[in-house]
Amino acid sequence: MSCANKAEEVEKLLPPVASTPALAHALNVKQNSEQSNLSYDIVKSLTVEVGPRIPGSQGDKAAVAWAEAKFNELGFDKVYKEAVRVRNWERGFADAKVVSPFPQDLVITALGGSIATPESGLEAKVVMYDSIESLAAADKAEVEGNIVFLNTRMERDKAGRFYGKVVPNRVNGAVEAAKQGAHAVIIRSVGTDNSRFAHTGVMRYDDKVEKIPAGAISTADADNLEAMFSSQQDIILNINMQAKDAGWQTSYNVIGEFIGSEKPDEVILISAHLDSWDEGTGALDDGAGVGIVTAAAKLVKEAVGQPKRTIRVILYAAEEIGLVGGYQYARTNKDTLGNIIFAAESDFGAGQIYQLDTRFNEAVRNDPADLYAALEAMGVTLGNNTSGGGPDVSMLPNYGVPVLSLKQDGTYYFDFHHTPNDTLDKIKPEDIQQNQTVWAMITAYMAMSDFDPRPAPKK
Ligand code: ZN
Ligand code: ZN
Numbered sequence: 282m283s284c285a286n287k288a289e290e291v292e293k294l295l296p297p298v299a300s301t302p303a304l305a306h307a308l309n310v311k312q313n314s315e316q317s318n319l320s321y322d323i324v325k326s327l328t329v330e331v332g333p334r335i336p337g338s339q340g341d342k343a344a345v346a347w348a349e350a351k352f353n354e355l356g357f358d359k360v361y362k363e364a365v366r367v368r369n370w371e372r373g374f375a376d377a378k379v380v381s382p383f384p385q386d387l388v389i390t391a392l393g394g395s396i397a398t399p400e401s402g403l404e405a406k407v408v409m410y411d412s413i414e415s416l417a418a419a420d421k422a423e424v425e426g427n428i429v430f431l432n433t434r435m436e437r438d439k440a441g442r443f444y445g446k447v448v449p450n451r452v453n454g455a456v457e458a459a460k461q462g463a464h465a466v467i468i469r470s471v472g473t474d475n476s477r478f479a480h481t482g483v484m485r486y487d488d489k490v491e492k493i494p495a496g497a498i499s500t501a502d503a504d505n506l507e508a509m510f511s512s513q514q515d516i517i518l519n520i521n522m523q524a525k526d527a528g529w530q531t532s533y534n535v536i537g538e539f540i541g542s543e544k545p546d547e548v549i550l551i552s553a554h555l556d557s558w559d560e561g562t563g564a565l566d567d568g569a570g571v572g573i574v575t576a577a578a579k580l581v582k583e584a585v586g587q588p589k590r591t592i593r594v595i596l597y598a599a600e601e602i603g604l605v606g607g608y609q610y611a612r613t614n615k616d617t618l619g620n621i622i623f624a625a626e627s628d629f630g631a632g633q634i635y636q637l638d639t640r641f642n643e644a645v646r647n648d649p650a651d652l653y654a655a656l657e658a659m660g661v662t663l664g665n666n667t668s669g670g671g672p673d674v675s676m677l678p679n680y681g682v683p684v685l686s687l688k689q690d691g692t693y694y695f696d697f698h699h700t701p702n703d704t705l706d707k708i709k710p711e712d713i714q715q716n717q718t719v720w721a722m723i724t725a726y727m728a729m730s731d732f733d734p735r736p737a738p739k740k
Contacts, residue, residue, distance in 0.1 A: 435695065
């Protein structure tokens with residue numbers, strides 16, 4: 282199609298907003314992306330050829346090698362990696378049994394970072410609380426010597442807003458339970474499914490509080506255990522989890538760049554995290570993000586040629602255990618963070634994008650009106666200007682780096698998140714393609730324009 286035809290087509294599609302050359306590039310990429318399955322092919326390659334990749338594990342090392350090879354195969358101009366020290370943890374065996382009054386097995390998994398139980402297991406009475414706040418407010422005599430069961434339900438929601446409300450059970454449950462003298466904690470899985478898959482995820486200890494084992498039972502098992510309490514009898518549970526700390530390892534942030542032809546020092550930073558939990562294949566979390574941002578960069582290169590600004594794709598190490606790669610990147614590159622035009626991370630599965638949030642300099646935020654209008658026409662609405670940008674870039678606005686986030690439909694994300702059921706079949710090719718297209722359009726626009734949203738407004 283000629284440029285003139287393209288311009289006419291743009292006129293027809295869009296509300297009357299002055300259109301820039303950068304938008305023509307974005308629309309060109311859109312057309313190509315809608316014919317491409319590259320993001321799906323990349324996450325398929327990662328999940329099939331590498332699979333689970335917990336930080337510091339053999340799978341993680343294989344993922345780093347895979348990422349370097351993938352960037353090279355796709356023809357990135359520069360491929361390199363930066364070391365990240367990570368604490369490796371091995372899940373080991375885990376089981377849980379109701380000993381009395383209704384003997385039966387429960388599906389359990391250890392929380393990431395948990396210590397083990399004694400080898401013969403840990404047997405005690407269970408005390409149930411509906412929230413971490415009611416545990417903290419409980420009488421210590423009621424908790425002491427027992428196993429705490431935190432049974433908070435998580436509601437299904439497009440934006441996943443209930444995750445933040447429930448996840449303190451997982452992260453801080455062991456510390457709160459130990460403060461009250463408990464010998465172990467189990468939580469109702471932080472998830473929206475009704476299944477017998479337990480959801481793992483990182484937990485934390487406090488050096489000043491005794492360390493106790495921490496696990497999650499599936500939501501179906503949590504319902505079953507909860508129902509036993511109506512018998513008014515003491516419920517005795519035996520849990521046996523043989524997780525272990527496997528020491529320090531070196532992992533890497535793996536980085537691929539298309540170097541800017543006119544402004545190589547101005548950087549468009551798009552990212553995802555390469556690590557995953559160990560039970561599924563990390564397809565939604567965060568294989569999808571890896572596929573989306575890597576494909577977006579490659580599609581821009583294919584459609585517009587060498588970008589004016591540098592496009593940098595970062596696949597971060599060890600997000601799951603505390604944004605370790607993200608923080609390390611900010612430290613290693615502290616003197617050049619000012620070169621970043623904006624940073625963004627895709628880390629919410631493969632549901633379709635419906636909103637663009639930014640943290641841009643307020644004075645220029647609305648300058649890319651033609652881009653916003655083109656996205657609006659695709660069902661992606663311009664949202665707030667207080668975005669955090671995604672986990673691994675969330676620290677960058679503190680250094681003045683603008684960020685944006687592309688909000689995805691997360692209605693079903695927490696059915697699979699951090700479970701053995703997070704596998705490739707959960708990704709719909711048309712959904713991940715929509716993500717790829719939106720990311721590619723924004724990347725093309727920003728890499729081919731002079732729009733500069735620096736500095737980010739302070740938090
Ligand atoms: Zn993630
Ligand atoms: Zn995760």
